[in-house]
Amino acid sequence: MGLLVVLYRLGISYGTQFATATYAWLRDNPLWIAVWAMAAVAAGLFVAWLIRWEPMASGSGIPQTEGVATRGMRMRPWSILVVRYAGGLLCGLFGLSMGREGPSVQIGAATSQATGGRLAHGQVDRNALITSGAAAGLSAAFCAPLSGAMFALEEIHRSFSPTILLTAMSASLTSDFVAKYCFGLRPVLNFATIRQLPLAQYWWLVPLGIATGVVGVLTNRLLLGLQTLMSHVPAMARPIISLAVALPCGMLLPLTLGGGENLIAFVEQGGAGIGLLFALLIVKMLFTATSFASGAPGGIFMPILAVGAITGGLVATLGGSLSSLIDGQNGFGELTARLAIDPQYMAVFAAIGMAGTLAAATKAPITSILLIVEMSGNITHMLPVAACVLIALFVADLCNTKPIYEVLLDRYRAGHPDNAGTADAEPTAIRSGVIEYPVEIGSTMAGSTVGTVPLPDGMMIITIRRGSHDFVPNPGSVVLAGDYVVVLFSGKTEDTARSALADLCHAN
Known part of the structure; x- marks a missing residue:
């Protein structure tokens, strides 16, 4: 993951340098703008075709990665990697005002799913691997391992699970080592010598x-x-x-x-x-x-x-x-x-x-x-x-x-009701009808009793994990913010069940 992000980062950097030199040359040779315009039209049509072929690779990629990790969305990792490199680097050659961090996050998540998905024992393990890949991507993009791990917890997974913390931190540190080996130990923004504010x-x-x-x-x-x-x-x-x-x-x-x-x-x-x-x-x-x-x-x-x-x-x-x-x-x-x-x-x-x-x-x-x-x-x-x-x-x-x-x-989910990158993407196999989800402060479930939580038919809270203590709740048990609820579902696809649970557990 670190090596793939390093290659993408290098490509974007060289692309921006090429774009800067090209526009400076066009400023001195305006007659060539017509040639540039034809190249831009061809590039724009090609990028549009790539996006239509793999919609999950459009835009930032961070929302899609979050959807895969927490909402049961599906992605085709290999096609995402193709579009990210082909489309992203091509846009970089024209100097579009776009960053490398979102694509790096999705590149890390897609690579993790493609290479480690078969090693996972269930959906929880697969989501942990995807989140860790996302953390590794951000870490390599900015040489910032702590930020990569924290971003995975704060934005992608939206909880401070010890499992996610351990895997994300391990992936971030490894990816950061690869990036620093290639780019050196100098900070991305050389602010190390600035004075302290009095x-x-x-x-x-x-x-x-x-x-x-x-x-x-x-x-x-x-x-x-x-x-x-x-x-x-x-x-x-x-x-x-x-x-x-x-x-x-x-x-x-x-x-x-x-x-x-x-x-x-x-x-x-x-x-x-x-x-x-x-x-x-x-x-x-x-x-x-x-x-x-x-x-x-x-x-x-x-x-x-x-x-x-x-x-x-x-x-x-x-x-x-x-x-x-x-x-x-x-x-x-x-x-x-x-x-x-x-x-x-x-x-x-x-x-x-x-x-x-x-x-x-x-x-x-x-x-x-x-x-x-x-x-x-x-x-x-x-x-x-x-x-x-x-x-x-x-x-x-x-x-x-x-x-x-x-x-x-x-x-994205409203524009793609099937929650998939493409219409022919295969659904994820369900190995278990159990989902674990964190309850956020201000969510519908926080502060409610188990019996009053408006779960859809076919879903039931079977365990509440509070700190290091797990217990089986009764209808009068109160769900607190920070708890992890383990929900049993039946008669529903996993992505539908996960989406319904996310609506109840996310902050309003």
């Missing part, structure tokens, strides 16, 4: 948290809104539209091409004006939403991080200009100079902004904190990062923002 300037975390929360919410709404809008466009034309948008972006603002690593490095260095940063923010958000809405195989994790870095850079730049705007007026010059942000802290504001924006858009705060800490290679920034994430998450909750991957999963 305590006197911690008050800036409040406006920064609010700003990243608002931008994260807007990014969430924009991605979902453009996806809805693009659904009214013929499927074969959607990738062509996103490739057409890449041309002006690549020629005028090449920093917006690809996932956004070059853009993050640019913001970290400082020196950019407010106007340029604002233009980069707007273009990156629109370009990412257009690329994602086309259904092209690519992720949104890295572009959201880039948007967050720009937001942090904007706040730092505005804060740095505070002293020049008010200096010397009404005797507040000295106080203002102390409160203003020194340019040397631009990098830390960019890193903190990345975490806040990602948390607000995905509603995965723990993963957001750990990811930035691991990507920067410095744990000293955890306190300001965590503070900004909590404020941004509060803003997202005030705006009633739903986790984007959860919404995308619901949309």
Whole structure:
């Protein structure tokens, strides 16, 4: 899994470099744009055909992986790998604003299912292997093993099962070793030398948290809104539209091409004006939403991080200009100079902004904190990062923002009632009529007695696992948040039973 993700990561990186050089050449040789347009149309049609052949490989891949692990959805691993590499790398050559993390997660999950599925003794084991593969994919994509394991628990499996923790951590560490062997020990984002934010300037975390929360919410709404809008466009034309948008972006603002690593490095260095940063923010958000809405195989994790870095850079730049705007007026010059942000802290504001924006858009705060800490290679920034994430998450909750991957999963399932990648996918064999599921805080089942839980006909709770203690419940037993319920089902297919249980156990 680690090796496959490393190859994908290298392909995307070289593809972005090729796209940047190509658009620079087209800017100097505009007559060749016609040739580029014909190539873009051909590539768009090919990508659209790949997506139609294997719908499970469209878009990010994280919602589909979550659906397989928790909702009983099915995927054909080999066809997903083909589409992820062929379609994803082709889109990378044109510089679409898409990340590598979502495809890496699905590549890891698909590889795990293809190679380890036959070794599993039941559906619970198969789901654990798939979740571990997803964790390994994210770990190799960012050289972040802790984030990979936490993402598997927080977003994919949605519970802190000891089994999942052990398998996901083992897979993440192994995958991270492979990635570090290939790319070296240097952090993905070389933030290791940035200064610590002084305590006197911690008050800036409040406006920064609010700003990243608002931008994260807007990014969430924009991605979902453009996806809805693009659904009214013929499927074969959607990738062509996103490739057409890449041309002006690549020629005028090449920093917006690809996932956004070059853009993050640019913001970290400082020196950019407010106007340029604002233009980069707007273009990156629109370009990412257009690329994602086309259904092209690519992720949104890295572009959201880039948007967050720009937001942090904007706040730092505005804060740095505070002293020049008010200096010397009404005797507040000295106080203002102390409160203003020194340019040397631009990098830390960019890193903190990345975490806040990602948390607000995905509603995965723990993963957001750990990811930035691991990507920067410095744990000293955890306190300001965590503070900004909590404020941004509060803003997202005030705006009633739903986790984007959860919404995308619901949309995929609504568009594919059979819950399969293709119409001819074979159903998973049921070896046991028993499902184990975690009960989340705020779910329908949490706080209810067993006798009042509205289980469909043919389903019955036979065991409740509370910590290290298992017991057989009676109708008056109360199901608590954090419990694991073991449900016996009959007369239903496994995916139907799992879907019904997920609706009862997931937070409303």
